[in-house]
Amino acid sequence: xxxxxxxxxxxxxxxxxxxxxxxxxxxxxxxxxxxxxxxxxxxxxxxxxxxxxxxxxxxxxxxxxxxxxxxxxxxxxxxxxxxxxxxxxxxxxxxxxxxxxxxxxxxxxxxxxxxxxxxxxxxxxxxxxxxxxxxxxxxxxxxxxxxxxxxxxxxxxxxxxxxxxxxxxxxxxxxxxxxxxxxxxxxxxxxxxxxxxxxxxxxxxxxxxxxxxxxxxxxxxxxxxxxxxxxxxxxxxxxxxxxxxxxxxxxxxxxxxxxxxxxxxxxxxxxxxxxxxxxxxxxxxxxxxxxxxxxxxxxxxxxxxxxxxxxxxxxxxxxxxxxxxxxxxxxxxxxxxxxxxxxxxxxxxxxxxxxxxxxxxxxxxxxxxxxxxxxxxxxxxxxxxxxxxxxxxxxxxxxxxxxxxxxxxxxxxxxxxxxxxxxxxxxxxxxxxxxxxxxxxxxxxxxxxxxxxxxxxxxxxxxxxxxxxxxxxxxxxxxxxxxxxxxxxxxxxxxxxxxxxxxxxxxxxxxxxxxxxxxxx
Numbered sequence: 176x177x178x179x180x181x182x183x184x185x186x187x188x189x190x191x192x193x194x195x196x197x198x199x200x201x202x203x204x205x206x207x208x209x210x211x212x213x214x215x216x217x218x219x220x221x222x223x224x225x226x227x228x229x230x231x232x233x234x235x236x237x238x239x240x241x242x243x244x245x246x247x248x249x250x251x252x253x254x255x256x257x258x259x260x261x262x263x264x265x266x267x268x269x270x271x272x273x274x275x276x277x278x279x280x281x282x283x284x285x286x287x288x289x290x291x292x293x294x295x296x297x298x299x300x301x302x303x304x305x306x307x308x309x310x311x312x313x314x315x316x317x318x319x320x321x322x323x324x325x326x327x328x329x330x331x332x333x334x335x336x337x338x339x340x341x342x343x344x345x346x347x348x349x350x351x352x353x354x355x356x357x358x359x360x361x362x363x364x365x366x367x368x369x370x371x372x373x374x375x376x377x378x379x380x381x382x383x384x385x386x387x388x389x390x391x392x393x394x395x396x397x398x399x400x401x402x403x404x405x406x407x408x409x410x411x412x413x414x415x416x417x418x419x420x421x422x423x424x425x426x427x428x429x430x431x432x433x434x435x436x437x438x439x440x441x442x443x444x445x446x447x448x449x450x451x452x453x454x455x456x457x458x459x460x461x462x463x464x465x466x467x468x469x470x471x472x473x474x475x476x477x478x479x480x481x482x483x484x485x486x487x488x489x490x491x492x493x494x495x496x497x498x499x500x501x502x503x504x505x506x507x508x509x510x511x512x513x514x515x516x517x518x519x520x521x522x523x524x525x526x527x528x529x530x531x532x533x534x535x536x537x538x539x540x541x542x543x544x545x546x547x548x549x550x551x552x553x554x555x556x557x558x559x560x561x562x563x564x565x566x567x568x569x570x571x572x573x574x575x576x577x578x579x580x581x582x583x584x585x586x587x588x589x590x591x592x593x594x595x596x597x598x599x600x601x602x603x604x605x606x607x608x609x610x611x612x613x614x615x616x617x618x619x620x621x622x623x624x625x626x627x628x629x630x631x632x633x634x635x636x637x638x639x640x641x642x643x644x645x646x647x648x649x650x651x652x653x654x655x656x657x658x659x660x661x662x663x664x665x666x667x668x669x670x671x672x673x674x675x676x677x678x679x680x681x682x683x684x685x686x687x688x689x690x691x692x693x694x695x696x
Contacts, residue, residue: 202251245272
């Protein structure tokens with residue numbers, strides 16, 4: 176697990192009055208964009224009210240509300256464009272909110288307390304402290320269990336407005352918890368939904384601006400099922416995958432018109448809604464790739480075994496036709512995800528730090544990179560989207576060491592892909608040498624021709640040295656040792672039972688790069 180272990184520099188003296196109300200409200204807008212579609216514990220109006228009233232007597236008696244206001248500003252500063260002054264703002268407000276959260280909240284679980292720990296977890300994901308984020312999620316989940324939010328009964332003993340707040344907070348907890356557990360390949364900490372799912376009509380009936388949250392929750396429940404059926408059992412049949420894809424298709428077909436965006440305008444008038452739709456779309460593409468990724472690995476295994484070992488197309492190693500079709504779905508979903516992110520980037524919609532999006536982009540980039548590695552011909556669209564994913568992560572890396580880590584991996588993967596293409600090209604030239612050879616050579620080259628020959632040899636040596644004699648990266652060595660590129664799979668309808676290395680694209684594995692092959696300490 177990649178964790179930001181950089182030494183924390185002492186904070187320079189910072190006073191709350193150093194930040195004007197206008198600046199605070201600007202950070203509220205960034206907070207709303209960063210959390211849209213993932214967390215909805217505060218409306219924009221509620222968040223602005225908390226910020227306006229910070230330090231006043233009406234919040235002095237509410238530690239939770241004060242901490243929530245601090246987290247709103249901290250997340251807004253974290254997701255803003257790099258600015259030395261905002262670094263101080265971010266740390267000041269997070270540290271103060273964290274102190275407030277641990278002062279007395281744990282003794283008195285409440286809806287506000289769950290919201291505070293949810294926001295702290297979201298902030299920690301952006302700060303590349305995923306272990307701390309998981310622990311804060313665990314605290315929020317236990318508080319939800321104590322309050323019985325997984326059951327219907329607690330929602331009927333409160334006012335309609337309080338019920339809305341409970342449902343929004345509970346739904347946000349389930350969304351973030353199930354997404355983080357799927358990304359990090361860790362068990363979910365939130366309690367099962369129980370009978371509370373029957374109450375989602377209250378959100379839909381009483382408020383029209385919760386459609387994105389309800390849609391996101393319906394989607395992450397399918398993701399939870401995908402993780403259980405595909406990765407929990409380490410084996411999946413095409414029928415199971417097609418059934419899961421059918422669920423995802425029904426989900427996408429049932430989306431409200433406002434969430435089925437066909438593109439992002441050059442100057443979106445409603446950036447919060449636009450980013451919410453982007454978050455929803457990328458989560459959907461991530462779900463599709465999770466479902467079909469084992470079939471991509473199966474197809475690449477057969478393809479690389481044939482290409483690397485020189486097996487003729489009609490002999491021994493054949494790609495399963497259904498697996499190949501599902502593998503294409505996986506690659507297409509990754510392409511669409513990166514294209515959507517690039518469209519958002521061109522429209523200046525992407526924030527400087529997007530804690531879940533950087534994981535989605537990297538997961539899609541790995542799929543594209545591995546696909547390119549196993550292709551004899553260059554796929555220009557896939558190649559362009561892979562390069563686009565690198566560009567996005569390079570942009571995120573200015574505010575995120577996690578994104579910088581992902582960018583370095585993709586840079587190494589790019590070099591490995593180029594080296595693989597050079598090897599394929601040399602193999603092709605060797606095969607052509609069976610039909611064509613050198614016809615003319617002087618017996619004793621003149622000094623001039625020796626120089627020319629020396630230059631030619633040098634040019635050829637440059638290519639050969641790059642392929643054979645250059646110092647291979649950690650990624651090259653890992654690739655060479657993977658069963659996916661060295662074993663011929665048996666023909667089987669089921670994926671996972673006999674296929675080694677099918678978890679090669681798990682993000683948890685790549686978080687530990689380049690120490691992936693070492694046992695945990």
